[in-house]
Amino acid sequence: MRAVTQYSFGGPEVLELTEVARPRPSLNEVLVRVRAAGVNPIDAHVRSGALPLLGRPPFTVGWDISGVVEEVAPGVSRFVPGDEVYGMPYIPLAANGYAEYTVAPSRQLARKPATIGHVQAAGLPLAGLTAWQALADAARVQDGQRVLVHGGGGGVGHLAVQIAKALGAEVLATASAAKHGFVRELGADEVIDYRAVDFADAAGGGVDVVVDTVGGETAVRSLDVLRPGGVLVTIVEMRNTDLAKQADHRGLRFFGVTAEPDHCALEALAELVDAGKLRSHVAHGLPLADAARAHRLIGSGSTTGKIVLTV
Template sequence: MRVVTQRSFGAPEVLHVTEAPKPEPLPTEVLVRVHASGVNPVDAYVRAGAFPLLGEPPFVLGWDVSGVVEAVVPGVSRFAVGDEVYGMPFFPRAAGGYGEYVAAPSLQFARKPKGLDHVQAAALPLAGLTAWQGLVDAAKLTEGQRVLIHAGGGGVGHLAVQIAKARGAEVHTTASAAKRDFVRELGADHVLDYRTTDFAEELRDLDVVLDTIGNGYGERSLRTLRPGGVLVTIVQRADAELAARTAAEGRRFAGVTVEPDHVGLEALTELVESGRLQPYVEHVLPLEQAAKAHALIESGRTQGKIVLTV
């Protein structure tokens, strides 16, 4: 099968299409013929060596996949050959999503949402589960609460805005002026241009903040939370100093690392099929242009997601 691999850490140009053996599914697993694979910032960090999750190269990147079940190991009853599925298998271990086939436990997939094609579905798992696990599982966001989502036009942010609205929250978000209309169309009630407005001066008494940026945003966000409010961070999750400061100020700290979760995927599917969640894909590229996809995501200007077709 074709895969995108790298033999060294480095710039996007280290990514190349090569041949590899098709994986053999083990007990509990299904073999999925991948039609599309999502590209996420973590992919670029791992490729460059900044976040060495997979050890030393060579390895195959990619976790977000959408495709069709091609083989089922006896004993697996959730899916049958021909079912359309999507998921984020094995994260943070290697899944090999930048390839034509993936073998993984059936419980790490869900049925592809009706109404989404494979490209749209591949944009959803990692970013969608990150937003869901942060806002719903960690923060317990409920109707009527006020939430601030940083970078509301980004991969995680644009899905988090929609999930928060579906939960009945009042949604504030930071975004560039160029993404203001996009984020409003997603359902954001208030959009702050981070280049011209200091959110920490504008907002108070929030119930939840979802920080997708880091670089001091978590610390500054504490000023916007009410006593007992929750700071959810997906970038400073292991920051003991920030956790201690949050607790000292009477707020709750929640560091979130996304996990494979078919229950969460099925919740996202329900939101999609009820018309309350729609992933936005700005760039669709063939597998052979994985290096270009990484250059685009490292630009920091992507609106929504980038997906590779396989």
């Protein structure tokens, strides 16, 4: 089969399209014929060596997949060959998503949303699970609460805006001026141009939950907009113990969130998609051979929504 392999750490140019042996599923696993693979910032961090999750190369990056079950191993009762599935298996171990076939534990996958194709589905798992686990699991967002999403036009942010809205929240989001129309279309009640105004002044305080996708001073200053007992959920400053202490000192709650494989959350996301309440916006769909170009795009930091490789 074809797979994108890298033999050294480095820039996008280290990603090579190669021929490798097709994997075989072990107990409780399925073999998936990958139709599309999502590209995420973590892929680029692992590729460069900045985040050495997979040890030394050679290896294949990629965790977001959507495809068709080709084979099931003993122990699998959730799927049969031909089922369309999506998910984010194995993270932080290798899932080998940039490939024509991959194996995954059956309980780390869910049935693909019926109303969308594989390309859109592949843009959903990692970012969608991150947003869902931040809002529904960590913050436990309730109807009528005010939620501020930083980076509302980004990969996680654009899904967080929609999920918060689906949970019944009033949603504020920060975004550059060029992305304001897009973020409003997602359902944001108010969009703040963080380059033109102070987001803390614009939010006006009384925020119940902040979802931080930016980090740094944005995360620190987000404490100022939260009401007593409010929640700061960050996907960037997870290890920032000083920030956690500041939040606790102010009577606020702090959560650092990274996406975990979770078929129940994937099923919840699929229900929102099929109900017309959630969509992953795919800005670029590129062939597997263009993985290096996809990584250059993700490295630019200016993409609206998601980048997906078609297989």
